[in-house]
Amino acid sequence: MTQTGKVVAITGASSGIGEATARRLAADGHRVLLGARRTDRLEGLVEQIVAEGGTAAFRALDVTDAQDVRAFVDAARAEFGRIDVLVNNAGVMPLSPLEALKTEEWDRMIDVNVRGVLHGIAAALPAMRAQGAGHIVNIASVGAYEVSPTAAVYCATKFVVRAISEGLRQESGGDLRVTLVSPGVTESELADSISDPAAREAMKAYRAVALPASAIADAIAYALSQPPGVDVNEVIVRPTASAQ
Structure with missing residues (x-):
């Protein structure tokens, strides 16, 4: 276990990439605060991390609520200094053709995938500026670089996250590192939110070859492990067998 001991706050930490990242970073010696709506899962995850010698805490979190995200960041500072x-x-990914007019699902993707990221930046940036250092890691998707049928709105949200990340990097002034991690098909619960039957079946075939969530956690750990003068800006991680 390394002794870097950074304080890392992770949203969407109750499953998939968030859970894998919590486990990996805690194993690396970082102190992690985990946020999600499913606190029962967070509690169990924290117990496992602590039992394995790591340092972790959790807090209920709704990233669509700006005040709640500020409270989440404040909790990290209160817990770990x-x-x-x-x-x-x-993130959420309820795919469907645009003609299905699932406007509530469009709104949900915008609220979680875009506003959630902005709320996180708004909450963490002042504290990081005051410290003179910090690192924002935004999880996008290969959908930030390409668009596929049924995924127009989802991909649009990830294009936005990519643009936000690049803008933040350019504005960083040298005291803030910004990393965009874009996973290809990865084992997660993202596809569980697809309500459109055709899109759900298509996604099953698309996800036949998938990365373990730990592969994305490894990419995040790599970005965090670089010395202060090195900023890993974009990482795309795909299954070797995938053409997508």
Whole structure:
């Protein structure tokens, strides 16, 4: 176990990439604060991390609520004294053709995938500026670089996250590191939110070859492990066998 001991706040930490990232970073010696709506899962995860010698805490979190995200960042500072890294991981992916007019699902993707990221930046940036250092890690998707049928709105949200990340990087002034991690098909619960039957069946075939969530956690750990003068800006991680 390394002794870097950064304080890392992770949104969407109750499953998938968020959970894997919590486990990996805690194993690396970082102190992690985990946020999600499913606190029962967070509680069990924290217990496992602590039992394995790591340092972790959790708090209920709804990333669509700006005040709640501010409270989440404040909780990290109260628990551990500072916040060094924010991993904006929470996301939803209820795919459907545009003609299905699932406007509530469109709104949900915008609220979680875009506003959630902005709420995280708004909450963490002042504290990181005051410290003179910090690291924002935004989880996007290969959908930030390409668009596929049924995924127009989802991909649009990830294009936005990519643009936000690049803008934040350019504005960083040298005291803030910004990393965009874009997973290809990864084992997660994202597809569980697809209500459109055709899109759900298509996604089953699309996800036949998938990365373990730990592969994305490893990419995040790599970005965090670099010395202060090195900023890993974009990482795309795909299954070797995938053409997508």
